Each structure stands twice: as structure tokens, then as C-alpha cells.
Amino acid sequence: MANKELDQLIAQLRSQKIRITDQRLAILKYMITHHNHPTAEDVYNDLKDTHNNISIATVYNNLRFLVKVTPIRELTYVDKSIHFDYFHKEHFHAICDQCGQIFDVNYSDYSTLLKNLKSDSAFQINNVQLNIHGICPDCQKRLASAGKSW
Helix, strand or coil, X not given: CHHHHHHHHHHHHHHCCCCCCHHHHHHHHHHHHCCCCCCHHHHHHHHCCCCCCCCHHHHHHHHHHHHHHXXXXXXXXXXXXXXXXXXXXXXXXXXXXXXXXXXXXXXXXXXXXXXXXXXHCXXXXXXXXXXXXXXXXXXXXXXXHCCCCX
């Protein structure tokens, strides 16, 4: 699935006359295969050992560019950290207020919800980012074993 998705994405970019550099290809592959909502630093740290011609600036600049031309989205949170997500399928995010981990939440009526938001408001919607905040199951267990409530 990931290879097919990558091939389609590369074809789409080439049709827009966008160059596919080795670094850009590595970043695209990474984003398609990793659904951990990485920061630019995360991507860099995971790629630097296998791609010696990549820098943190290259990763950051490419991610910012790819946000404009691919399904990669930039996610900014209350703590001002910037994460990136490949939106292979429309979804929401649940964020743990204890550990900061970000989880994908698939919602079968996402398209209907988006359609209703567009028709029920006078807003021209450019982007939807619904974040659910709470405590993840791991942190719930950790807090419960420490005798703390959330």
C-alpha cells in the first residue's frame, strides 16, 4: 500500500513540475510509513544515519513545502510544538494531556461532518483540525497505580 501511495504522490508532484530530490523522497517515504506525528527533529533524527546528505534545515524546509502540495499537514498544539501528519485518510487527533502523545481517531462520518460545517456556516473552510484532549490509556494506568486521579 505504501509503495503504491508513494508512486501516486510522486506522479502527482512531477505533474506539477516539482523536483523529487533524494532528501524529499526520503521524507515522503518516512511520512507515508510513520503515523507517529513526528516533529521535523524526529524525522531528521530517524533519517540522518541512512541519509548523510540531509540536514535539519532540509527536513524542516521540505516538510513546510510538502504541506502546501501533498496530504501532509502541519499540526500546531497548545505547547507550540509543530508536528506533521500524512493524511492518508481524513481523521481527528486525540492528545494526551499527560504525556503529549498524539493518536489518530478515525471517524466514519468525517466527510459528512465536513460537508455540514461548510453548509451550516458562512465560513470558507480551508482546513479542519479537531483535537480531542484527555488522558491516554497508558497514562490512566500509570496515574491509577500511583493513586492519582486525572
